[in-house]
Amino acid sequence: MIAYSQLLGRFTMPARYYSTEHALAHTAVGSGASDQLLRFVHIDACLLVCGRPGNYRCEEVMQRNFHDGGGEIEAHMHWIRVELAKPARWRVVVGHWPLYSFYGNGI
Numbered sequence: 001m002i003a004y005s006q007l008l009g010r011f012t013m014p015a016r017y018y019s020t021e022h023a024l025a026h027t028a029v030g031s032g033a034s035d036q037l038l039r040f041v042h043i044d045a046c047l048l049v050c051g052r053p054g055n056y057r058c059e060e061v062m063q064r065n066f067h068d069g070g071g072e073i074e075a076h077m078h079w080i081r082v083e084l085a086k087p088a089r090w091r092v093v094v095g096h097w098p099l100y101s102f103y104g105n106g107i
Helices: 002-007 045-050 072-085
Strands: 018-023 037-042 090-094
Touching (some): 037 072, 045 072, 072 090
Antiparallel strands (some): 018 037
């Protein structure tokens, strides 16, 4: 998917997970720099859901892409915690699957 995003200019996917910051246009005068930021945290939902065995949403071919013997999920969770701790007025977590759901098909 990362290589595909480089072929077309319609979307950007520089890595499996990444964050972007955007300045807010309407902020109160005298507010701090972090009050003027919107942070999008783009997560790898496939890793967090399919990287755990036994999730019925993930086909076997999808699960073969993830080998958590190297701590891939924990490294990603650490990155998410670090990104969410950075100062910003708003933080939006973006993924293409829900991690938690009433139906029970998340992590």
